[in-house]
Amino acid sequence: MSEDLSEFHEVFFEEADELVESMEAELLDMLTDPDDPERINTVFRAAHSIKGGSATFGFSAVAELTHVMETLMDEVRDGLRRAESDLVDLLLKATDCLKSMLDAAKEDAPHDEDAVAAVKTELEAMLAAKSEPESEAEGESEPQVANEAAVQTEVHQPTEDLSSTQSYKISFKAAPGSLKTANDPLSILSELDKLGDLEVEPNLDDLPVLADMDPEVLYLGWKIRLTTNSSQQEIESLFEWLDEASEVILERVTWPTSNQETSDKTNAQEAESEDVKTSEAATAQTNQTVEAAKPLKPKAPQIEKEETKKPPKNTATSSIRVGIDKIDKLINLVGELVITQSMLTEEGSKLPGEIAEQMQEGLSQLQRYTRELQENVMQIRMVPISNAFNRLPRMIHDLTSKLGKKVELKMFGEQTELDKTVLESIGDPLVHLVRNAVDHGIELPEQRVAEGKPEQGSLELHAYHESGNIIIEIIDDGAGIDTQRVLSKAKEKGLVGKDEQLEDKEVFDLLFHPGFSTANEVSDVSGRGVGMDVVRRNIQSLGGNVEVESKLSKGSVFRISLPLTLAIIDGQLVRVGAQTFVMPLTSIVESIQLDRENISVVAGKGTLYRLRNEYLPLVQLANLFKLSKASNQEGMIVVVECDGGKIGLLVDDLQAQQQVVIKSLEANYRSVNGISGATILGDGTVALILDIDGINKLAKTVAHSITQAA
Amino acid sequence: MHNVLIVDDSASMRQMVGLTLKNAGFSVTEAEDGDVALAVAEQAQTGFELVITDVNMPNMDGITLVRKLREREHYKFCPILVLTTESSQEKKQQGKAAGATGWIVKPFDPTILVNVVHKVLSPI
Numbered sequence: 001m002s003e004d005l006s007e008f009h010e011v012f013f014e015e016a017d018e019l020v021e022s023m024e025a026e027l028l029d030m031l032t033d034p035d036d037p038e039r040i041n042t043v044f045r046a047a048h049s050i051k052g053g054s055a056t057f058g059f060s061a062v063a064e065l066t067h068v069m070e071t072l073m074d075e076v077r078d079g080l081r082r083a084e085s086d087l088v089d090l091l092l093k094a095t096d097c098l099k100s101m102l103d104a105a106k107e108d109a110p111h112d113e114d115a116v117a118a119v120k121t122e123l124e125a126m127l128a129a130k131s132e133p134e135s136e137a138e139g140e141s142e143p144q145v146a147n148e149a150a151v152q153t154e155v156h157q158p159t160e161d162l163s164s165t166q167s168y169k170i171s172f173k174a175a176p177g178s179l180k181t182a183n184d185p186l187s188i189l190s191e192l193d194k195l196g197d198l199e200v201e202p203n204l205d206d207l208p209v210l211a212d213m214d215p216e217v218l219y220l221g222w223k224i225r226l227t228t229n230s231s232q233q234e235i236e237s238l239f240e241w242l243d244e245a246s247e248v249i250l251e252r253v254t255w256p257t258s259n260q261e262t263s264d265k266t267n268a269q270e271a272e273s274e275d276v277k278t279s280e281a282a283t284a285q286t287n288q289t290v291e292a293a294k295p296l297k298p299k300a301p302q303i304e305k306e307e308t309k310k311p312p313k314n315t316a317t318s319s320i321r322v323g324i325d326k327i328d329k330l331i332n333l334v335g336e337l338v339i340t341q342s343m344l345t346e347e348g349s350k351l352p353g354e355i356a357e358q359m360q361e362g363l364s365q366l367q368r369y370t371r372e373l374q375e376n377v378m379q380i381r382m383v384p385i386s387n388a389f390n391r392l393p394r395m396i397h398d399l400t401s402k403l404g405k406k407v408e409l410k411m412f413g414e415q416t417e418l419d420k421t422v423l424e425s426i427g428d429p430l431v432h433l434v435r436n437a438v439d440h441g442i443e444l445p446e447q448r449v450a451e452g453k454p455e456q457g458s459l460e461l462h463a464y465h466e467s468g469n470i471i472i473e474i475i476d477d478g479a480g481i482d483t484q485r486v487l488s489k490a491k492e493k494g495l496v497g498k499d500e501q502l503e504d505k506e507v508f509d510l511l512f513h514p515g516f517s518t519a520n521e522v523s524d525v526s527g528r529g530v531g532m533d534v535v536r537r538n539i540q541s542l543g544g545n546v547e548v549e550s551k552l553s554k555g556s557v558f559r560i561s562l563p564l565t566l567a568i569i570d571g572q573l574v575r576v577g578a579q580t581f582v583m584p585l586t587s588i589v590e591s592i593q594l595d596r597e598n599i600s601v602v603a604g605k606g607t608l609y610r611l612r613n614e615y616l617p618l619v620q621l622a623n624l625f626k627l628s629k630a631s632n633q634e635g636m637i638v639v640v641e642c643d644g645g646k647i648g649l650l651v652d653d654l655q656a657q658q659q660v661v662i663k664s665l666e667a668n669y670r671s672v673n674g675i676s677g678a679t680i681l682g683d684g685t686v687a688l689i690l691d692i693d694g695i696n697k698l699a700k701t702v703a704h705s706i707t708q709a710a
Numbered sequence: 711m712h713n714v715l716i717v718d719d720s721a722s723m724r725q726m727v728g729l730t731l732k733n734a735g736f737s738v739t740e741a742e743d744g745d746v747a748l749a750v751a752e753q754a755q756t757g758f759e760l761v762i763t764d765v766n767m768p769n770m771d772g773i774t775l776v777r778k779l780r781e782r783e784h785y786k787f788c789p790i791l792v793l794t795t796e797s798s799q800e801k802k803q804q805g806k807a808a809g810a811t812g813w814i815v816k817p818f819d820p821t822i823l824v825n826v827v828h829k830v831l832s833p834i
Contacts, residue, residue, distance in 0.1 A: 056816055180780070182830065241812035
């Protein structure tokens, strides 16, 4: 490829990923319903499109693999073979291979050639296994022809160079319908003219009398004599697009040389084969043109009427792709606008008299439109959760066949939308929870039957919106969680005191404890005990939460709750000294008036606060951030939930609750421990947003260093 | 400036063909399948002077699109090129039989595309 096509790579990759995904989904459905022609066609088309794109943009290995896949699917489409499960499984394997090749190509890295070659060999073996004659004929003959042609030109070139110019006699009669396919013979003549010396003589034999003449039909033929340096192939290529009903006879007028005989022979052969072709095609062609020409006029208006009645399909849902950075910039700007707007509202309220009223009216309108604008811009980043759900059927298919289980997956609310960033981060935790449900939850078929359950387990995924959050539920009808076993294991590991009694909810919480796993044996699917705590941490870092409900031998429900977007949070403003901070509302459990009598200082553990019957680590934000406090006596304790449980944060005062637009601290300054970002308040001042987990860690290290110093 | 309609379900191909032609001084409109192309072709004020279409597309494929365009007065003599990955004569002839002017075999070099387009549009 002579031109740099890399600027199109990003779009190609995006598109290829989508195609691979849809191919995978259709293949999975094909396992249960192998004969749906639309499904077969979709898979074929996906392979075909990837092949076309990858060949164009220079990913020849991808093109080669997809070519074999396409050929297989083509045979399925033509009814030459059926999409049996072994074929589908192999194609699924090939899609995996494609994915990794595409991923490697994105990074400009080499792909695993052995793995690709292995899959390709398997595909080719499958292709050769049945329908042998077709595959061989199609696969082998074409390159051979190409090779022969190459050899021929190589042989011809030197003689042509020596003789430099050649003369040709061309008898040319384009098909009568040529004009209707925009193949103007005049343009061919002018192209010929560019090749060398040209003499053209028209052949008017077929020209009818004027009264019988149809202006849209071509009656002319030409006798041409061309002297040129160009090869015969080059000349022939000019006639390539003509209908088969056209006649082109090319003769080389050679000076007596040793080549003459052979070339004459080939010419004769060519002319002969051409003749056979034309006569056959000509009859077909004329039939067609007669057929097409006659009903055209009366039919045309009718057709057009039908067409205009049909509403233009797809145009309404058409979309454009834009880079996520552009959208983020837009969101950022809208954020600024919201801040400016609330600043104006605040200033406007200070205005006196009549101006104030008019101003207020304008300001409240501005507020309404900025809100609307903000909501709409946020909407742009929203994508349906089906993007994350789509990965699961394949995984469950692989998993159940490995474990010998039977699971029916049902998904609800796939169109529920959430922020793209949230979606990207929820993929892995979701996969983990679903994998756990299949591995730990759903029992083996025999066991299920013994317990009077249907042999096939049921796994349901639900997604829906609930008060500004998106809720994802993973419901299985499997074994449920054995609280006694969890508890005894926890005691064994020293996570819970020997004689402690826990409520069910607290027991379920233990599952998310680092280093906890109840699987009797460690399988290669799950059960290494490094999952659930990571799952919870990932979800919490998105400002979400995960809960479990379970009944022994009835099943379990994992409920993930996530904010719809990461760009805005519901915040609680708190005052510490002269500073205002923002706490994410979702992490706050309760807030209480400070009672100094409940404070106790424990060596090595810092300050503790007795709240009812439990002791909470107390973090004095003023101390932590080295801020001067107004008074030492008054204060509020905000109890928040974090990684290691609950902690209390001591602040001077609680202020308003409001939505705040998050600004990245890293992008504008640098990352700071205990602070997750910043926002600008209505009065224009900057408030830092507290990172609760970070503060917990920070407080521990500070306490540690103090005790060490003491 | 010539108006060219590009029909391909693959956004990257549309972008590649579109940008190549734009850089060569053409005005370009894109459509993602035959249905959309027909709707766009009907709505277009002055119509297109050249249509370049992929063959394999969802909804309405390229061959059907060529046939339907030829039924319309404006596109009776309009050059229509099909993009095909098949080098086999059979597929090319399907396009021809439907009324296509010619074909370009994928993968192709952008400069070849521009040459071909100039050729079919050049006033004699």
